[in-house]
Amino acid sequence: xxxxxxxWQDVSVQTTSPNGCIHLTNRGxxxxxxxxxxxxxxxxxxxxxxTQLGRLFKLALVERTQAYxxxxxxxxxxxxxxxxxxxxxxLQTFVDxxxxxxxxxxxxxxxxxxxSVGLTHFVITIDSQLWARRDxxxxxxxxxxxxxxxxxxxxxxxxxxxQAGH
Amino acid sequence: MVTPADLMDLQGRLMDxxxxxxxxxxxxxxxxxxxxxxxxxxxxxxxxxxxxxxDALLETMTLLAPTGFDTGTSDGSGxxxxxxxxxxxxxxSTAGIELDDWTGQAADGFFQWSQSWKxxxxxxxxxxxxxxxxxxxxxxxxxxxLEDLEKLGNDAYAALEAADDExxxxxxxxxxxxxxxxxxxxxxxxxxTGGASxxxxxxxxxxxxxxSTGMDVYAAGQTESKKFATCCxxxxxxxxxxxxxxxxxxxxxxxxxxRAQLDTNLAEIDGxxxxxxxxxxxxTSVHRNHIAAYSGLGTWxxxx
Numbered sequence: 090x091x092x093x094x095x096x097w098q099d100v101s102v103q104t105t106s107p108n109g110c111i112h113l114t115n116r117g118x119x120x121x122x123x124x125x126x127x128x129x130x131x132x133x134x135x136x137x138x139x140t141q142l143g144r145l146f147k148l149a150l151v152e153r154t155q156a157y158x159x160x161x162x163x164x165x166x167x168x169x170x171x172x173x174x175x176x177x178x179x180l181q182t183f184v185d186x187x188x189x190x191x192x193x194x195x196x197x198x199x200x201x202x203x204x205s206v207g208l209t210h211f212v213i214t215i216d217s218q219l220w221a222r223r224d225x226x227x228x229x230x231x232x233x234x235x236x237x238x239x240x241x242x243x244x245x246x247x248x249x250x251x252q253a254g255h
Numbered sequence: 256m257v258t259p260a261d262l263m264d265l266q267g268r269l270m271d272x273x274x275x276x277x278x279x280x281x282x283x284x285x286x287x288x289x290x291x292x293x294x295x296x297x298x299x300x301x302x303x304x305x306x307x308x309x310d311a312l313l314e315t316m317t318l319l320a321p322t323g324f325d326t327g328t329s330d331g332s333g334x335x336x337x338x339x340x341x342x343x344x345x346x347x348s349t350a351g352i353e354l355d356d357w358t359g360q361a362a363d364g365f366f367q368w369s370q371s372w373k374x375x376x377x378x379x380x381x382x383x384x385x386x387x388x389x390x391x392x393x394x395x396x397x398x399x400x401l402e403d404l405e406k407l408g409n410d411a412y413a414a415l416e417a418a419d420d421e422x423x424x425x426x427x428x429x430x431x432x433x434x435x436x437x438x439x440x441x442x443x444x445x446x447x448t449g450g451a452s453x454x455x456x457x458x459x460x461x462x463x464x465x466x467s468t469g470m471d472v473y474a475a476g477q478t479e480s481k482k483f484a485t486c487c488x489x490x491x492x493x494x495x496x497x498x499x500x501x502x503x504x505x506x507x508x509x510x511x512x513x514r515a516q517l518d519t520n521l522a523e524i525d526g527x528x529x530x531x532x533x534x535x536x537x538x539t540s541v542h543r544n545h546i547a548a549y550s551g552l553g554t555w556x557x558x559x
């Protein structure tokens with residue numbers, strides 16, 4: 090299991106938004122990096138941008154979970170399947186709480202925040218002044234910080250949920 | 256090959272892992288079960304110990320074999336276990352013919368006995384083959400059971416690790432398959448009488464491919480899936496004990512099937528005892544006083 094934990098930190102999962110213009114790279118448990126097509130970024134409205142981000146995050150969650158489980162299977166030899174809450178009431182409670190878990194991450198300067206419920210719906214807020222500057226690198230950096238903070242919040246709250254015995 | 260001692264060691268490691276975990280709540284009602292979950296299997300047979308018994312029965316079969324035979328089992332290297340006919344058996348059948356000058360009641364009795372003797376030996380061969388196959392089935396059951404239990408223990412350990420991991424979100428369950436549920440093997444039908452001994456080998460071979468020495472191969476097709484939650488020790492222990500109970504039930508079912516087959520075969524042998532152990536030839540029951548030498552035998556004193 091230790092070998093899995095260490096090797097997982099080197100696994101990258103790359104996801105692209107439905108319109109092909111925003112890319113997210115997750116590496117292991119911590120790295121969260123957004124890159125955006127420069128020409129599209131300058132054409133997009135704020136609404137288009139956040140809509141594509143929200144869809145990108147949903148896709149990324151699915152792909153990251155699949156990659157995590159497959160990597161675990163490969164390294165440990167275990168077979169991992171999606172959690173089946175119907176097996177007992179405890180598990181169902183866990184699944185219900187997990188699916189309603191609210192997490193949030195905010196960039197260091199407070200200009201970008203990402204909030205999610207159950208990691209299925211994402212609300213991305215970008216400060217209008219930051220967006221007005223059309224500084225792609227600044228937006229990407231703020232998204233990276235907010236995304237990293239959100240992932241950390243998700244780990245912390247999921248661990249609390251496990252520790253609480255649901 | 257997994258031994259009962261391995262399971263005792265594994266449950267000790269499970270208990271240690273639970274004790275070293277950082278659990279908020281979600282404690283099992285009785286966490287000590289992590290350290291005692293396999294106690295019911297502490298004294299079960301070690302599958303490797305069946306080898307000496309099946310080897311001894313193979314030796315018996317070789318002595319009783321009317322023709323060459325294939326046991327339908329394989330050795331530790333996967334090679335078929337076969338045996339040659341014991342040609343010495345033929346000499347008994349023909350001995351009565353060769354005693355041309357022997358006449359009388361004892362001679363007739365011996366001749367008749369020698370003609371049917373080989374049939375009885377063939378039936379004994381069949382009985383030995385059935386017994387050997389039942390031992391194989393027994394070994395197969397315990398091999399599969401102990402392997403399943405080890406797998407359950409290792410998966411429970413991994414599930415505890417995940418539950419205690421702050422970066423594992425518990426979104427995936429660990430799935431495994433239990434083999435022992437398919438261990439109710441098709442072991443021997445009743446032993447045939449009338450010297451059809453070789454036909455039994457095809458019947459008893461069905462469903463069992465345990466190597467006669469290693470006994471590490473089991474090829475039952477039926478399996479059952481088992482899942483382990485990874486979100487808290489209470490659910491991990493519940494899944495572990497559920498798996499252990501399923502193994503216990505499967506072993507019980509398999510033992511019932513083996514015992515039923517053994518009973519069937521014992522009844523067949525009891526009901527046809529003379530077909531397996533013929534009455535001795537008349538000669539052996541003649542009273543000592545009825546056996547005498549010719550009166551003139553050994554009396555010649557030489558020429559005068």
